[in-house]
Amino acid sequence: MKLYLDPGHGGSDPGAQGNGMDEKNINLDIARRIRDILASDYRNINVRMSRTDDSTKNLSHRTNEANTWGADYYLSIHCNSFNGNAQGYEDFIHSSLSGSSTTARYQDIIHAEVTEVNQLRNRGQKQANFHVLRETTMSALLTENGFIDNAHDADLIKDASWRQTVAQGHVIGLAKAFNLAEKEDDGTLYKVIAGSFQSKENAEDRVDALQSQGIESFASAVTIEGEQWYRVQAGAFSGRENAETRLAAVHDAGIDDAYIMQD
Structure with missing residues (x-):
């Protein structure tokens, strides 16, 4: 299955703005998480993203590429x-499509999975004449993951763990819609370690630096040779190839001493 994953806006186009956030950054973060979960957990899926960084790309370029x-x-x-008061989640297919179309069936499945976990008001399944829905030759869905200018929604949007949960909801919907096969798990995990520190504060600084680069990470206390350290983990994967991809991203973020630990 070939998925074209499109984080809206980017570069000179920030998208919606509110509560100290630009939509383009949130879209990219959620999309990267969707890509990473699919790569880590599912077989026979090829993901291509319209952008993987903060770059400008017009709508025609995106749909032509797909x-x-x-x-x-x-x-x-x-x-x-909208106006600071509107809130919730909604998604769209093209306005020309019937409720019995294949695209509408995919929308039904993905909508149910995302709304199950996103803690947002359900604004429903909708139709619109958006360019990315009209000019694509394949089934297409556009999801609106909360109102960035609404205080309630923004508090969730700012939370990296919420964005991970929303990404997972999209993935589960995709897996059900397209009958994606999960990778066999032999129990081995490949963990990307981005530093170990005796100071908890230093470990938390490393986590903040990674998350500012869009790399989800956390610090946990471990005992090494009888002493307590705080180890920063930037992902755990069942496949070594996916761990190496994450390791490369951590290195690109300036963390030269990161490595993969097999567990």
């Missing part, structure tokens, strides 16, 4: 804004 590549599905990730 069409030329021959994607099986187009998923566009967004956040919303």
